Amino acid sequence: MIKRVILKHGEEQRILAGHPWIFDNEIQHVLVQKMSGFVEAEPEPGEIVDVEYSRQGKPAYLGRGFANPRSKIAVRIYSSSKEGVDKGFFKHRIREALERRRVAGFRPERESARLVFAEADRLPGLIVDCYTGWDATVLRTAAGENSPAGALCFEDAEILPGPPASWLSVQFLSYGMDMRRDMILQALDETLKFSGGIAGIIEKSAPVRELEGLPPRDALLRGTFPAAGIIVFENGYPFRVDLLSGQKTGTYLDQRDNHRLVSERARLSATLKSTLKNHSEHEAKLHTETEKQAFRILDLFTYHGAFAIHALRGAGEGAEALAVDSSAEALETARLNARLNGLEAQLETREGDVFDILKSLEKDKDKEKFDMIILDPPAFAKTKSALEGALRGYKEINLKALRLLKAGGILVTCSCSQALDEFRFREIIASAAADSGRRLRLMDFRYQAQDHPILLGYAESLYLKCGIFRAD
Numbered sequence: 001m002i003k004r005v006i007l008k009h010g011e012e013q014r015i016l017a018g019h020p021w022i023f024d025n026e027i028q029h030v031l032v033q034k035m036s037g038f039v040e041a042e043p044e045p046g047e048i049v050d051v052e053y054s055r056q057g058k059p060a061y062l063g064r065g066f067a068n069p070r071s072k073i074a075v076r077i078y079s080s081s082k083e084g085v086d087k088g089f090f091k092h093r094i095r096e097a098l099e100r101r102r103v104a105g106f107r108p109e110r111e112s113a114r115l116v117f118a119e120a121d122r123l124p125g126l127i128v129d130c131y132t133g134w135d136a137t138v139l140r141t142a143a144g145e146n147s148p149a150g151a152l153c154f155e156d157a158e159i160l161p162g163p164p165a166s167w168l169s170v171q172f173l174s175y176g177m178d179m180r181r182d183m184i185l186q187a188l189d190e191t192l193k194f195s196g197g198i199a200g201i202i203e204k205s206a207p208v209r210e211l212e213g214l215p216p217r218d219a220l221l222r223g224t225f226p227a228a229g230i231i232v233f234e235n236g237y238p239f240r241v242d243l244l245s246g247q248k249t250g251t252y253l254d255q256r257d258n259h260r261l262v263s264e265r266a267r268l269s270a271t272l273k274s275t276l277k278n279h280s281e282h283e284a285k286l287h288t289e290t291e292k293q294a295f296r297i298l299d300l301f302t303y304h305g306a307f308a309i310h311a312l313r314g315a316g317e318g319a320e321a322l323a324v325d326s327s328a329e330a331l332e333t334a335r336l337n338a339r340l341n342g343l344e345a346q347l348e349t350r351e352g353d354v355f356d357i358l359k360s361l362e363k364d365k366d367k368e369k370f371d372m373i374i375l376d377p378p379a380f381a382k383t384k385s386a387l388e389g390a391l392r393g394y395k396e397i398n399l400k401a402l403r404l405l406k407a408g409g410i411l412v413t414c415s416c417s418q419a420l421d422e423f424r425f426r427e428i429i430a431s432a433a434a435d436s437g438r439r440l441r442l443m444d445f446r447y448q449a450q451d452h453p454i455l456l457g458y459a460e461s462l463y464l465k466c467g468i469f470r471a472d
Contacts, residue, residue, distance in 0.1 A: 012053035018457020022075035043067035046179040066176025070213035076124035090187035097121040104450040114451040125174020129249040133232035165199040169249035254448035263314035270295040270315035297321040305334030358400040374412040398432035418463035440469040
């Protein structure tokens with residue numbers, strides 16, 4: 001018998017607007033039917049429950065969800081109807097999610113993409129990312145160690161070792177999904193029929209599992225994964241990815257569109273810098289003084305160098321990038337990715353705390369000036385309670401970056417903190433600009449890629465903000 005979760009008066013408004021979470025303090029009663037009538041009960045973790053509220057004194061139905069009394073999120077709604085959950089249910093939802101990606105232009109058989117984005121795809125707590133590529137050792141051997149790797153494209157790779165394979169990186173982030181993992185894995189096997197096949201399935205853990213009362217789990221669940229990692233192509237550029245040790249599910253698929261946009265902005269800015277045509281005599285003099293300098297890029301919190309490499313590929317020959325990260329292992333992969341793209345001589349890496357390195361660069365600011373600065377920090381605020389401290393961190397890095405940015409330079413600044421909304425993020429950037437004495441003009445403002453869909457009514461699905469500004 002499915003238990004009934006009855007909400008307190010007024011708590012239904014957020015759910016009616018499309019939010020899929022019921023918090024523990026919003027519940028009035030949990031009832032189960034017995035021979036004597038309805039009595040109070042507590043659901044088991046992962047159990048299916050029906051959610052109701054009182055409308056004009058009568059029970060009104062809200063939806064069906066997975067319960068978890070161990071979590072602050074007591075129920076995660078997966079359906080507005082009384083829909084059962086079996087393998088067929090998961091296959092249907094996965095097919096729906098895949099179709100949404102195809103409509104948005106994604107081709108998972110050729111380019112890595114997120115196939116399932118939890119609540120935004122009506123599969124609360126389930127993440128499925130598909131990485132499409134080749135065993136790094138096999139592809140590099142087939143291409144030849146001495147070949148110009150930067151010229152290697154997806155079509156060349158298809159000819160050399162053959163069609164790509166796919167690897168799935170999955171996360172079970174809610175109790176309801178975790179207890180149905182075998183059913184979900186079977187549904188994935190039967191639904192995803194890519195030409196190159198699914199070579200392996202890797203499970204990646206996340207801190208939210210602990211909040212759900214679940215242990216951490218990082219493991220190879222099915223198939224194999226190459227010891228040297230795999231090479232995937234993003235926006236046509238090769239990158240090495242290790243799904244076993246990489247951040248998130250392996251890398252940051254959500255920044256794909258922003259990487260491409262930065263590449264285009266770098267191309268346009270570098271082209272403008274290199275030409276003096278149609279400039280006034282005064283402007284020509286200013287450009288003559290800087291013409292001999294390379295187009296310089298500073299990429300902070302670079303991780304595996306994706307922003308820096310996209311910017312370098314866009315800016316072209318002669319551009320230089322300094323990529324900064326606190327992880328020596330991440331920087332080693334960034335250097336490998338630079339080699340894969342034929343950019344080894346153009347990318348310098350520096351290990352250390354980003355705030356300390358910014359201070360060091362600022363001390364030598366007459367020498368250290370950049371045409372483009374990219375800020376892609378980790379989530380400084382993972383909860384609303386941590387927001388105030390995070391605001392200071394976001395402002396500080398933007399302020400110091402603006403002091404290092406040349407006139408006419410481009411600031412690319414990101415936040416992946418869901419607790420920091422777009423309005424406050426823009427306020428921080430404006431405040432940093434004012435304190436630095438710079439004026440910024442908005443060139444573009446973007447979010448996560450469309451394979452990480454934003455669900456209206458569910459604010460948590462919009463977490464990534466990326467602003468691109470030109471500084472006076």
